[in-house]
Amino acid sequence: MNLTAMSDREQRGDLMAEPCLTPRVRAVFAVVGGLLAVQCAFIHFFGEPYPALTMPTFSGSSGYRDGAVEMTQYDAVFISAGQEFSFTPNELLAEFPDGHRAAIAANALRPTSDTAPTPTKASRIRRIQETIFPGFAAGNLSRNSAENKASLRAWLRGRAESLVPGRPVSRAEIRWYRVAETFGADGTRVESRRTPGGTLIVPLAGGPR
């Protein structure tokens, strides 16, 4: 084929001689379009699944309004013979990637009263969901189950041995705070207020190891 001897239209026409839009291709596009529509509806009603074709939302203003932002933070405190050893979230959850630490804390380290689900009669959809996806949000929904409590206790014991080596730790406390930060006109921090926001207490002494 002499490329220079042909016009652009002819060249393109030659390349496109084979039809690219067969019924099979049309069906693929239709199915994908349908799946994307179903995904939108699913996210709206049930929350984000994985996999889902979405990007991070960065919705709202991240709690910021009129020069102030409110958020929650926590400290991990290990208590040994009346003495307190305090650690930051990054130190407590060092073995997990930093992007995942906030989600882990929000799901598993909140004071129990904040998240414990009230026992209600499960709806039909919920029962189907539990049958097909028994692990769905298990950390949150089954937070008070004996297995979850025992696994958290065992993990905190392991962390206590690493963070406070050689000391018998009697309990771990995850102390939550509501923090209000006020920023100045130049974007620097002007004021920071912390108010207690509940504590998760996990006894570590005694019990099965």
Place this chain on the structure above:
Amino acid sequence: MIGNFLRRSERRPIESYALSARHLAIYRMLYAAFVLVAVVPVAVWIPSAPRAFFNPPIGPAALFTNVPPSGVILGLNLLLTLFAALLFVGWRTTLASVGTGLTLLALDSWRYSLGKIDHDILLVVAPLVLGFAGWGRALSVDATRRSTTDTSEARGTEAEAWPVALFALLVGFALFTSGWAKATTGWLNPDLKCTYGHLATNYLVTGRETWAAKLALPIQSAWFWKGADWATVALELAVLPAALRRRSFCLVLALVTIFHVGVMLLFDIPFRVNVIAYGAFVRYTDLPLLASLGARPLSRKGAMAAFVAACACGLTGTLLGSGLVGNSLDEVIVGIGGLMGIVYLLRTWVRWCGGFLSDRLPTSGRLAALTVLESRATQSPRANPNGLTIGGDAPRG
């Protein structure tokens, strides 16, 4: 007549994504190399999580009630290494593409089973879609084997346009979801400074103290920050309709790559996977260094050496536990993406200016310009293997 019009308007968006198999083949190798050196191993830390942390969204991981043992994660990572190495050399490319996509999907399902999703789904989608575009028709063991058995030249030079168009649509939709979420949660509200709010909390609360954020935070102009909000929403929403034509899609993607550089500089969040995904729309052999790449079939020895090297990369990364380069190339990848975006925009602008001027040149000047173009095309036909771009209006990436 109406039927013809509909058929044409249906075909044109897809046909605009027609490209040589060599472009996609180079992208296939880049993608596989990225997976092998920067992604593998995935989720190796998951088995150490206690049951109390297991909090998966609806999806494959929610079929189970606890995190998997380390043997499962190790096995999946070894499988991913094998598939990505096969993809790198283009050996049973379609199978390797599907295998890479599904293994990555399985590993990511476990990675996000503690409740946090990182939205790098385009890395999973790319091989599952482009595997059917014929990205193994050049620079691959498959192409070498076919060239010894199939004497016809027609097969193997062009990629299928529809999977590339479909991938563009999916990229556009993914970004659209982000723009839509912003548009419906206050980013269009003139009273809220959403970009500023995210920047301030990211800097002062999360502790990502970048030099660019330090410079930007003292800016108190409401118009500046509201402009940033609106521009972000407009850009993210624009990608989906722009996907209807390759040229408009590439223009918007070029802007998005620059946007990603801005996000990285201000927020220290590098969207490396997105930039890698956008790489599917680049016409690599138009780049000076890559012009001759893939013109010759891959030799058997070369393919074997590449396969062994690719496997070694993945295995070393898995044994190290953090990948061969891990996240250390993130800034470089996003930076290169932004640079290519700027170059593409400048080139398009120069071409538009050139077209504008040539329309106003006298006939003799136009003839001279055409002669130059034609002689260039005769001298270097390899630079335009599909003949789509010589003096025409066909889109280029």
